[in-house]
Amino acid sequence: MNRIDYYYSDNAPKPQKIVPAVSAVVLQDVKKILLQERFDNGKWSLPGGNVDPGETVEDAIKREVKEETGFDVEVKQLVGVYSDPNHVIAYEDGEVRQQFSICFLCEKIGGSLATSSESKRVEFISLSKLDTINIHVTQKIRIQDALSGNSKAFIR
Secondary structure (H helix, E strand, O other), X not given: OOEEEEEOOOOOOOOOEEOOEEEEEEEEOOOEEEEEEEOOOOOEEOOXXXXXXXXXXXXXXXXXXXXXXXXXXXXXXXXXXXXXXXXXXXXXXXXXXXXXXEEEEEEEEEEOOOOOOOEEEEEEEEHHHHHHOOEOHHHHHXXXXXXXXXXXXXXX
């Protein structure tokens, strides 16, 4: 493991930076969600990652989903902006960041299932099984927000 997520933890190190990131909620038949089991922390997660210089957030989410899952997606709606200073991510190389992720509801439009150097497994997992898998609470919050039917973006 080379990443530790701290969430409302007194043991969390002080963040050194905020890095813009994106994440995607991709549903299948309204009953399953696209998730990847990450190598860096061993948890299931929404596909996503950092926004690279020269990219829009839309370009970044399309690239990240393709890289991590093999699927092409179309962005449908902004779910929310997640910047809770109590979610701190510490990396093995010493970098410590405050979470800053922009989450989008996306639709799969092509490609085929594939893993990457960041993902052990990629699957469409039944929404009813979310409480039985190893997934960080912040990922569940984004998923719940996406499924809420709210037309306004969440700011958390």
